Amino acid sequence: MGIRSVGVKRSALVALFFVFAVASGAPSSHAERPLVFAIEGARIIPAPGQEIVDGTVVIRDGLIVAVGSGVTIPSDAVVIEGEGLWVYAGLIDPLLDLALESAGQASPAPGGGRLSRGGAAESARPGAVHPLTRVHPEDRAVDHLLPISGDRKRQVERYRELGFTAGLVAPRSGIFRGSSSVVLLQDDSSVAEMVVADNIAQHLAFERGRFGEGYPTSLMGAVATQRQVLLDAQRHAVWAERYEADPRGMQRPDSAPSFEALAELISGDQPAIFHATSPYDVVLADRVADEFGLRAFVVASGHEWEIADQVAATDRALILPIAFPKKPQVGDDDETLDVTIKDMRRYLEAPSAAVQLHEAGVVFALTTDGMSTLTDFTKNIGKMIEAGLSEDSALAALTTVPAGMLGIERVAGTLETGKIANLAVFDGPIFDQDTTTRRVFVDGVEYEMEEKKRPQGGDPEAVVDPRGEWAVVFDLPGRSIDRHWNIEGEGVSFSGTAETRSGTVSFEDVSLEGNMLTVVFPAEGGRGAMELTVVITGDNFEGSAEFGPRTVAVTGTRTSSPEGGAQ
Numbered sequence: 371m372g373i374r375s376v377g378v379k380r381s382a383l384v385a386l387f388f389v390f391a392v393a394s395g396a397p398s399s400h401a402e403r404p405l406v407f408a409i410e411g412a413r414i415i416p417a418p419g420q421e422i423v424d425g426t427v428v429i430r431d432g433l434i435v436a437v438g439s440g441v442t443i444p445s446d447a448v449v450i451e452g453e454g455l456w457v458y459a460g461l462i463d464p465l466l467d468l469a470l471e472s473a474g475q476a477s478p479a480p481g482g483g484r485l486s487r488g489g490a491a492e493s494a495r496p497g498a499v500h501p502l503t504r505v506h507p508e509d510r511a512v513d514h515l516l517p518i519s520g521d522r523k524r525q526v527e528r529y530r531e532l533g534f535t536a537g538l539v540a541p542r543s544g545i546f547r548g549s550s551s552v553v554l555l556q557d558d559s560s561v562a563e564m565v566v567a568d569n570i571a572q573h574l575a576f577e578r579g580r581f582g583e584g585y586p587t588s589l590m591g592a593v594a595t596q597r598q599v600l601l602d603a604q605r606h607a608v609w610a611e612r613y614e615a616d617p618r619g620m621q622r623p624d625s626a627p628s629f630e631a632l633a634e635l636i637s638g639d640q641p642a643i644f645h646a647t648s649p650y651d652v653v654l655a656d657r658v659a660d661e662f663g664l665r666a667f668v669v670a671s672g673h674e675w676e677i678a679d680q681v682a683a684t685d686r687a688l689i690l691p692i693a694f695p696k697k698p699q700v701g702d703d704d705e706t707l708d709v710t711i712k713d714m715r716r717y718l719e720a721p722s723a724a725v726q727l728h729e730a731g732v733v734f735a736l737t738t739d740g741m742s743t744l745t746d747f748t749k750n751i752g753k754m755i756e757a758g759l760s761e762d763s764a765l766a767a768l769t770t771v772p773a774g775m776l777g778i779e780r781v782a783g784t785l786e787t788g789k790i791a792n793l794a795v796f797d798g799p800i801f802d803q804d805t806t807t808r809r810v811f812v813d814g815v816e817y818e819m820e821e822k823k824r825p826q827g828g829d830p831e832a833v834v835d836p837r838g839e840w841a842v843v844f845d846l847p848g849r850s851i852d853r854h855w856n857i858e859g860e861g862v863s864f865s866g867t868a869e870t871r872s873g874t875v876s877f878e879d880v881s882l883e884g885n886m887l888t889v890v891f892p893a894e895g896g897r898g899a900m901e902l903t904v905v906i907t908g909d910n911f912e913g914s915a916e917f918g919p920r921t922v923a924v925t926g927t928r929t930s931s932p933e934g935g936a937q
Contacts, residue, residue: 413456417785428444437786456800459783462769463538516561518558547575567776600636643669689775693746834907888902
């Protein structure tokens, strides 16, 4: 379901569809699910700073049709008892890490592409493309979106479990990367149904390669590329307009999809979203935006608190990562020598970065982009709040602020009559560490959250040591796969590596709760990060893992102790 109006014509069409479906024995689909819901007697948070203690929300045909106290519940509604439940507007991620189909516009790989005399990589891409392979503003995220089905459901389910119902999807590489789209996190819908709004923003970055990888190879070159492309786009727009008005006696302008794709940006009808890798990139992005009169936001590096006053002076809103830097390794003298004061300070100050920017007057939305595992979401938000960020500010950074940035505030971000029925229902305040998500509605479609069961034998009070070398066996139907893991660390901080078919990889996260060891494999081959939990008993562990539609048993035996002794 997309954004739609509700009226007599729609009701008649729905009725005709159901008649046809019954007559033809059509298979089940979203359209056959209940279309009317009422959550009754819940604590409703329509927007940050607002609260209805004993309220009701009514959803019909993908839209919110009533919200408040004393609401009359329709006779055809599926009623959900809301006692003990908290209802929020669905969260919005302003930079969603949703895998796209290969766009065919990737930046040049090391050694890839032929260099012209000027050092620029000559494009081997077909069509009327820009000669620099890092310049492809005509690329559109919507053209590379895939329906959320099959294995992709697991990745999206992790977002819904946190309360996310929509997010911005953007191309990921290049200096001019292309335009983004806001999509709904809804399973088994067509791409057309998923897209709330297209052509949201043009994405720019200060991307550069190493020597031999094609121009540019420096920050100065990346900025020069941005300025030259914008100047060329302005010139092309004037030329094309004059030629269209009267082509007689004028040289015909070249076909230039890259410049044409920037027409809305340079006219001010489309914002730019710059991607920063350092705090000073925010200042640099502001200068480029000022020069060309661009509306602009910046995806922050997370360290902008270091120059909070300078960032505030730009008056640019940020998209701030929830991800925190990894703890510097100082386990021995050699590791300690590699840790700088800046690294240590950034690690220690990460939880307070948001409140420091807020106090400086910087407006920001929060994004999960860059998080090694979504399991850290609630924990990291909790640390931000402990550091002084108010819960209302945190909630706004996940709802109303991104909705305003992305231009969808009329249809999303708050619980109001007429808006898309994107809701997140919890059994407590959203940021409490013990709160769990009970159900999520995306465009009026209900997703109940199954309560995660503790692995058999799991004991949160047990004391075990997960460190050492492990021989791991994945027991697939008809065969088994032998792998090797190494777990290191001390106290409550662990890391590790795993042997995979692609080689040895580092776990994105390793955590221990009692005797339950959870490891997160990095995303690979189009699938998202994979989480696996095993229960340790002495020098053995057992658990299970999901591979596509299959659940396979996983067992492990410690082959060397934490001190390196053989078992």
